[in-house]
Amino acid sequence: MELAVEQSITQLARSATRAIEPYVWEAASHEIAARYGIDASQVVRFDTNTAPLPPPCLTSVLRQVEAVPDVNEYFDSSYASLAQALSEYTGYAPENLVIGAGADEILDIVAKTFLDPRDTVVVPTPTYSMYRIVSQTLDVHVQTVPSRADLGFDVDAIVAAAKNAKLIFLCNPNNPTGLTLPTAEIARLVKSVRCMVVVDEAYAEFSGESALPLVRDEPRLIVIRTLSKAFSLAGARLGYAVCAPEVVDLASRVRPPNSVSYISAVLGEAAVRDTAAVQANVSSLIIEREWLAAALEELGLPVTPSSTNFVLVKLPSAEVAAKVHEACLSQGLVLRFYDANPVLNSYLRITARRRADNVRLIEALRAALS
């Protein structure tokens, strides 16, 4: 009886929803701790590309929120104060910004703003899977464009694929490869196509390369940023788009008016204004990334050149990658493994964390490989 009810509920769902392959995460920390009988404090997330510590402004912001505990009210839906801070940070007016609950929500808003069912979007792969998911949610056809053999984007193939497309999703620097396309190539891409071009710059603070200056002259370009990585605020859920005012106007018709919480908005503003803390975080993670890359190369494992806060490392085979992933997981060291992806299943993606954690990981890898 129960099964029949469950089946009919599935049948009531949209066919587009039923067809979606869900986003895949590694297991939650408490599950890993329980599975291997280890203390939760021993679990280190090398899989989420987040920062090792909260931002230094956290304590003062929590005090500020305690003094003015307005959580019983809806917050200003323009997030004016946060928008002003982001305006100063990006050099664009608040009229050029769409703010939301993480880059993921911004991707969803952009998709809802531009895509009709049966439109085509172009997604160069391998890349972040939410581009596929937000598109499939709207019954949009996802045309993938495979990378070159060195995992870099094939811009000419992207241009060719975009001939009849409504929009291109491009991740720069790319997750999971860590590779960056130069801004001049983004400019060439935008000029060579007629559709919208969305550049997800979740890791731009680590690369120093950005398409932001192009937005002023290219109304078809949307640059998406997040506060989850360089700003150490993944749990606060904050992201934004920099785009033409016409795009902001259209997006405001579909965006949820209050998806950013009062506390997150205050925290985001303080973190964006604390430029010294962001620079310190970025510089130290670049040092850790390079330390990890050198240590991995020393273990005989090739590393893709990265301009992010993570590295993609190649294991000798998919079997070895699976074995190493499991050996690390059993000690609470969580790496990102792509077992279902034939292009990536011999790779592991590793987020740079604090030195002591990185040393612990390298020792675990050395043992697993020997």
Ligand SMILES: Cc1ncc(COP(=O)(O)O)c(C=O)c1O
């Ligand atoms: C390329 C890319 N875009 C977007 C996101 C999601 O960002 P947010 O936490 O702001 O939703 C991630 C998270 O890993 C990412 O790697």
